[in-house]
Amino acid sequence: MNPIKRAYLPVICSLLLAFNAGAATPVQDLDSLLELVKQGKLAEDKENQAREARFKAARDDQAVLLAEARATREQEETQSTELEKAFEENEQNLAELQASLDERLGSLKELFGVLQQVAGDTASNFENSIISAQFKGRGDFLSALAQKMGTSSQLASIEEMERLWFELQREMTESGKVVRFATTVVDQTGLEQQGDVIRVGAFNLVSDGKYLRYNHSTNKVAELVRQPSSRFTETTRDLASANPGALVPFGIDPTRGALLEALIKEPNLRERVESGGIVGYIIIAVGILALLLALERIITLSLTRSKIKSQMKSSEVKNNNPLGRVLAVHKENRAVDPDTLELKLAEAIIRERPRLERFIPLLKIIAVAAPLMGLLGTVIGMILTFQAITLFGTGDPKLMAGGISQALVTTVLGLLVAIPTVFMHSIASTMAKGVVHTLEEQSAGLIAERMEQQEHGHTA
Structure with a gap:
């Protein structure tokens, strides 16, 4: 056998197997294989020509797009320059208006600063005040007022200042009263039930012979997990059964909860023995x-x-x-x-x-x-x-x-x-x-x- 044929014989066999695996009609001889290779080359030439045509068309479109992008950039740069100029002018006008406002406010500026501080402090005090258990939601207005004056630098209206004055006056007035009102009470087991609560000024809340506490986060009144000694709880029963206007002894907490918390943490006789x-x-x-x-x-x-x-x-x-x-x-x-x-x-x-x-x-x-x-x-x-x-x-x-x-x-x-x-x-x-x-x-x-x-x- 010719040495050249012997060298190319494995390659030819591999091509025959490949074409037989992918073709619908099996290849029987070398002439058929040559014809198939020729047809494949023609198909590739046609595909390459189609690709060149598409590339030339896309190249023309890209030139048009590039021209449009450059025009848009120039337009945006022009608009940016105009906006920067307008921004500088607005900054200057704003500074002039702010100076004019400060000049017109005069001493009122300090007044509104104090008003903002008082509104914030009062809102914080109302959150911890047991009077809020009777008058719910009164601190939301003050918090919104302090935030408005602090962040957006808006001035308070006459109505808002009058309402702040009213809330301060109501807090002082209610702190000197012993009032009975109805509200939802959460007992030690977590059960909520409607009941009468006695508020002693801004110091204590009692109901059914038990001391209560006000939770501003949940806006609910709950019984203390542990009550103080009987000499204090007996006074709550006397207060509940007293006639209006009568004087009765009562264990009041002037610290508004701190002293009561210390009393209930004090161990009783059984705990001391244990x-x-x-x-x-x-x-x-x-x-x-x-x-x-x-x-x-x-x-x-x-x-x-x-x-x-x-x-x-x-x-x-x-x-x-x-x-x-x-x-x-x-x-x-x-x-x-x-x-x-x-x-x-x-x-x-x-x-x-x-x-x-x-x-x-x-x-x-x-x-x-x-x-x-x-x-x-x-x-x-x-x-x-x-x-x-x-x-x-x-x-x-x-x-x-x-x-x-x-x-x-x-x-x-x-x-x-x-x-x-x-x-x-x-x-x-x-x-x-x-x-x-x-x-x-x-x-x-x-x-x-x-x-x-x-x-x-x-x-x-």
């Missing part, structure tokens, strides 16, 4: 136990003393009291000598002593242990405080409040338990000693009486 932690609860339990034991001893010893007094007045020996049981021992040992009788009576008194002094040593132990338990709670609280300081530093005092509260509360609880327990122990111990002293006194009398009888018998 801040003492488990040590505080143990101290309280021990204190209750000491109170019960002391009451039992005081009541029992009081009844015992009354029974002893009744026994001293009676000639009949009764076994329901210590003195009666001691007398019963004397009665059973009439025939013995005085020394033996003395020992028998001492033994009977010793038997009565544990009954009389029952729980009294335990009261003494509680009186001593309560301050120590309070000291234990104090140490634990300080440990918690220093741990918070170690972890978070001293930037936020609230992180240390828990440990400090436990330290102080447990100390107070320990002292509150120890001091009354000391007095109750002293009272119970004194009463028990008094009963024992009475028994010893009566026992000594019986022995003396027996010795006198024995001496009289020897003398006879």
Whole structure:
């Protein structure tokens, strides 16, 4: 085979395969392939000629467009120059008019500046005033007036100045009144309901024995999440039930909410006890136990003393009291000598002593242990405080409040338990000693009486 044909044979085979894949009629030989290549070249020539024709037409159109764009640019440049000149002239005229306005205003310019400031300050005050709960939307006009005079430099009209004067006067007048009006009240659960609200000047809002607060952002009146102590809420009920013109005591907040917020943040008795932690609860339990034991001893010893007094007045020996049981021992040992009788009576008194002094040593132990338990709670609280300081530093005092509260509360609880327990122990111990002293006194009398009888018998 010819070397040239051998070199071009792979190319020819590739072309045959390509044309067979894209043509509707398969190519059988090289002549057919050559014809197809020729036709393709003719088609490309026609397409190139069409493209050249379109390019020449577009070139002519672009020349026309370029001429139009240049004409438009020249026109716009001319208009821009005219507008710049007009702008400069307007700026000059505006400056002259502003100078003329300032000259004509004179002192009124300062007046309108003060008017703008007063309108802005009054609008801010009205937002925080509880009087707005009764007269809603009055601050919108003042805010719009201050904004108009500040941004657009417009002057206020006579009607606007008179309305500002009216709103200021109404604020002063209403701040001295106690008024009842109807409005929507939001309770602590978030439920809205219509109710009567009493407004005490510009200081407090109350309803149904509860203090209320006014939220200017929602323009609604809501109950406080937590009410102050009962000595303040009772005055709200007195105010609600008072007759018109009557004078009643009422807990007023002159700070318009700041003092009331501080009062409701003050922890109550339950919260103070809870801040003492488990040590505080143990101290309280021990204190209750000491109170019960002391009451039992005081009541029992009081009844015992009354029974002893009744026994001293009676000639009949009764076994329901210590003195009666001691007398019963004397009665059973009439025939013995005085020394033996003395020992028998001492033994009977010793038997009565544990009954009389029952729980009294335990009261003494509680009186001593309560301050120590309070000291234990104090140490634990300080440990918690220093741990918070170690972890978070001293930037936020609230992180240390828990440990400090436990330290102080447990100390107070320990002292509150120890001091009354000391007095109750002293009272119970004194009463028990008094009963024992009475028994010893009566026992000594019986022995003396027996010795006198024995001496009289020897003398006879």
